[in-house]
Every structure is written in C-alpha cells, then in structure tokens.
Amino acid sequence: MDHFLYKSGALHAEDVPLAEIAATVGTPFYVYSTATLTRHFQLFDDALDGMPHLVCYAMKAASNQAILKTLADLGAGMDVVSGGEYARARAAGVPGDRIVFSGVGKTKEEIHTALSEGIRQFNVESEPEMAVISQVASSLGVVAPITIRINPDVDAKTHAKIATGKSENKFGIPIARAREVYAHAASLPGLKVVGIDVHIGSQLTDLMPFELAYNKVADLTEQLRADGHEISRLDLGGGLGIPYTRSNEAPPLPVDYGALIKRTVGHLGCEIEIEPGRLIAGNAGLLVSRVIYNKSGEGREFLILDAAMNDLLRPAMYDAYHDIVPVVEPEAGAEMSDVDIVGPVCESGDTFAKQRPMPPVFPGDLVAFRSAGAYGAVMASEYNTRALVPEVMVHGDQFAVIRARPTFDEIIKRDTLPEWL
Numbered sequence: 511m512d513h514f515l516y517k518s519g520a521l522h523a524e525d526v527p528l529a530e531i532a533a534t535v536g537t538p539f540y541v542y543s544t545a546t547l548t549r550h551f552q553l554f555d556d557a558l559d560g561m562p563h564l565v566c567y568a569m570k571a572a573s574n575q576a577i578l579k580t581l582a583d584l585g586a587g588m589d590v591v592s593g594g595e596y597a598r599a600r601a602a603g604v605p606g607d608r609i610v611f612s613g614v615g616k617t618k619e620e621i622h623t624a625l626s627e628g629i630r631q632f633n634v635e636s637e638p639e640m641a642v643i644s645q646v647a648s649s650l651g652v653v654a655p656i657t658i659r660i661n662p663d664v665d666a667k668t669h670a671k672i673a674t675g676k677s678e679n680k681f682g683i684p685i686a687r688a689r690e691v692y693a694h695a696a697s698l699p700g701l702k703v704v705g706i707d708v709h710i711g712s713q714l715t716d717l718m719p720f721e722l723a724y725n726k727v728a729d730l731t732e733q734l735r736a737d738g739h740e741i742s743r744l745d746l747g748g749g750l751g752i753p754y755t756r757s758n759e760a761p762p763l764p765v766d767y768g769a770l771i772k773r774t775v776g777h778l779g780c781e782i783e784i785e786p787g788r789l790i791a792g793n794a795g796l797l798v799s800r801v802i803y804n805k806s807g808e809g810r811e812f813l814i815l816d817a818a819m820n821d822l823l824r825p826a827m828y829d830a831y832h833d834i835v836p837v838v839e840p841e842a843g844a845e846m847s848d849v850d851i852v853g854p855v856c857e858s859g860d861t862f863a864k865q866r867p868m869p870p871v872f873p874g875d876l877v878a879f880r881s882a883g884a885y886g887a888v889m890a891s892e893y894n895t896r897a898l899v900p901e902v903m904v905h906g907d908q909f910a911v912i913r914a915r916p917t918f919d920e921i922i923k924r925d926t927l928p929e930w931l
C-alpha cells in the first residue's frame with residue numbers, strides 16, 4: 511500500500527498534486543511519501559513485536575538525509591556499506607550503537623572511524639577483514655563487536671545480479687567453514703563475536719529461501735554455542751520483495767516474514783536485526799517525468815520522456831519493470847496503445863518499457879514511474895551531463911525539496927583544469 515492516489519482526476523503524493531510539485535521544481539524529480547515510509551517501517555517493527563529487535567534500514571536503497579531522519583525518528587537503526595553511508599547516517603542523528611556496518615570491502619579508515627564512534631557491530635565478510643578490524647580495534651584500545659556473515663548456499667530465486675547467498679557469490683564465508691572461522695575470530699584480541707549475519711539477496715518474492723537460510727542459521731547458532739561462542743544477536747539481512755505491478759503480484763507481507771523469523775530462530779533467545787531497504791523505500795517513491803515527444807518509428811510508436819536511464823537505471827540494468835502512469839487520470843475506457851517508452855540518452859538501452867500499453871499522452875503531459883523510491887535516486891548518474899534529479903518529500907499537504915537540482919554551472923565547476931591547460 512502507498513500514498514500515491516488519484517484524487518479528483520489528478521495523481522497526488524499524499525495530499526499534494528504532483529502537477530503542483532512539477533510546476534515548482536521542474537521535471538524530472540523524485541518524490542517520497544512520509545506516510546508510506548513510516549507505514550513500511552512500522553510494518554517490520556510490528557512484525558518483530560515480542561522479540562528484542564532492531565530494524566536497520568538498508569540505506570543503500572535511498573539515502574537522502576530527510577529519509578534517514580524520518581526513519582531514525584521512528585527508532586530505526588541503519589545498515590551501512592561505506593564510509594559515505596556511515597557519515598550520512600551519523601549526520602542524520604543516528605548514534606553509532608544503532609548502525610551495523612556491512613560490505614565485503616571495508617577499508618582501514620572506515621573501520622577506524624566507525625570504531626572510534628562506537629559502532630554497534632561490523633558484519634564481517636572474510637578472514638583478512640577480521641584481522642584488520644582486530645588490529646585497528648587494538649590500536650584504539652577497544653574491542654570490536656562483530657558478527658560473521660555466512661553464505662548459506664541458498665538460491666534466492668531472484669535476478670542473478672542481486673542474488674548474494676549462493677556459494678559462487680562474493681559474499682560471506684561458506685557455512686561449511688563457519689566453525690573454523692568463528693574459532694579464529696575468538697582468538698583475535700581486538701574482536702568480540704556477538705552473533706551471526708546472513709543476507710541472501712534482494713527482491714525475494716517467496717519466503718522459502720529465507721526459511722532455508724534461517725534454519726541453517728538456527729542450527730549454526732546451536733553449534734557455535736556448543737563450541738563456546740556467545741551468540742546473542744542474529745542479523746537476518748534484508749531482501750523482502752515488493753509488488754512492482756498493481757495487478758498480479760502478491761509478495762509475502764512483513765507480518766508473514768516476521769512470523770517466519772519467530773518460527774525459525776525465535777526459540778534461540780537472540781536479539782534480531784533485519785536490514786530491509788526496498789520494502790521500506792520502494793513504494794514510497796515515484797519518479798515524475800514529462801513527455802517531450804511522441805515519435806512514430808518503423809511500425810512502432812515511441813514516447814520520449816525527459817527522464818532517462820541515468821535517472822532510473824533499473825530497467826536498463828536489470829530489465830526491471832516499473833509501472834508508468836499518466837499524472838492526469840485517464841478516462842475510464844480510454845483507448846490503450848502499445849508504445850516504447852524511452853529517454854533522451856544516446857543509447858538503445860535507454861528504454862524504460864517496450865510495447866507497453868498506455869492511454870494517450872502528449873508532449874507536456876506528466877507521467878509517474880511507480881515503485882521508484884528504492885534504488886532510484888541513489889543509482890542515478892550525470893551521464894550525458896544530465897543534472898542529478900532533485901528529490902522532494904511530501905508530508906500531508908506540505909512538500910519540501912530535500913535535494914535541489916544542480917545547475918549546469920555547479921556541475922561544470924566541479925571539474926578543475928590542470929595547470930598546463
């Protein structure tokens with residue numbers, strides 16, 4: 511459920527007509543609903559009710575300060591994967607003890623900063639990383655709380671580029687080696703093992719892979735405890751999928767996911783952490799764009815928009831489907847025709863949809879890409895020197911620009927000429 515509905519024939523973000531935002535900030539722009547973000551966070555928080563838990567928002571999905579602050583004020587922790595994300599989380603007021611640090615390539619500098627500010631835990635991905643964390647911790651005179659990410663060799667049944675829990679993926683350590691690696695961790699002076707971490711992939715629309723992975727985590731918890739390790743926390747990752755189409759998809763709900771967690775690991779008495787990103791932000795955001803031209807090709811019609819692959823990369827990168835709807839509600843029974851919806855970038859990959867049935871839309875009309883809140887703005891680039899799309903947040907009948915569109919001058923001034931030119 512989201513808060514982007516047609517009211518009196520016009521698509522709104524909560525109580526604000528999108529056309530009003532377009533008139534103020536220009537197009538294209540991303541817009542987020544506070545109510546949807548809040549609702550989605552709350553669904554996870556409620557789903558884990560009754561167990562000690564922390565919902566650590568995977569901020570890679572959408573990391574604007576306003577989004578982070580909205581979630582942090584609700585009590586969210588953060589899952590970060592870089593020094594930049596860590597700095598953003600701290601800037602949004604999230605204390606170190608609500609931040610988990612994931613990722614296969616944490617640098618010494620990143621580890622140093624996070625440790626000096628009291629990080630909740632590092633989710634360690636390899637033995638070389640473990641050694642570095644221990645060294646940095648010892649040099650600071652502290653002990654680093656860690657979990658070790660295990661790779662359970664489970665097929666997440668999602669797009670290959672976002673599956674992470676198979677043995678051929680770069681993530682985690684093979685579960686078969688877990689006891690040996692935990693023993694090694696326990697022998698390092700700068701580390702304190704606090705738990706186990708697992709994340710098997712993103713956009714999972716079936717609970718079965720989670721169930722397989724979490725059962726393996728439960729068995730491992732018992733084995734590691736028998737080996738003498740104190741396993742008090744389980745970080746179960748993110749990955750729950752969202753519906754990208756209005757009609758035929760019904761992925762499992764957070765409440766079902768919560769019940770699964772209770773069923774598989776609830777008896778262990780551990781504190782539970784989860785790292786959802788997409789389900790919190792995905793359907794809380796739209797990308798709004800204007801039609802530039804209708805163009806007739808050889809046996810096809812093209813709808814050319816002012817948004818392009820650099821603004822929303824998912825269709826080009828993962829063949830992802832996004833609903834694209836006119837901002838003025840189509841009349842009931844409006845005639846649909848198949849169009850290719852494309853952007854202005856000079857590549858054929860700059861195609862959002864092929865042969866998509868659309869009601870009539872014309873130059874100047876606004877269209878909205880649904881489900882664009884996660885992995886939208888954060889993956890944008892300035893390819894073709896197209897300015898990064900601004901971001902807007904809506905709260906009831908108010909809206910605010912939460913990241914302005916840079917001017918061409920600002921973009922150009924970031925370059926510097928070497929002295930010989």
Ligand code: LLP
Pocket residue numbers: 568571589612613672709711712713747748749750785786787788789824828884885
């Ligand atoms: N935790 C870890 C360690 C992760 O690697 C990820 C996502 C998450 C949590 C959050 O997963 P979520 O709940 O959002 O599914 N750019 C791709 C998605 C990449 C996901 C990477 N890792 C896309 O646009 O589909």
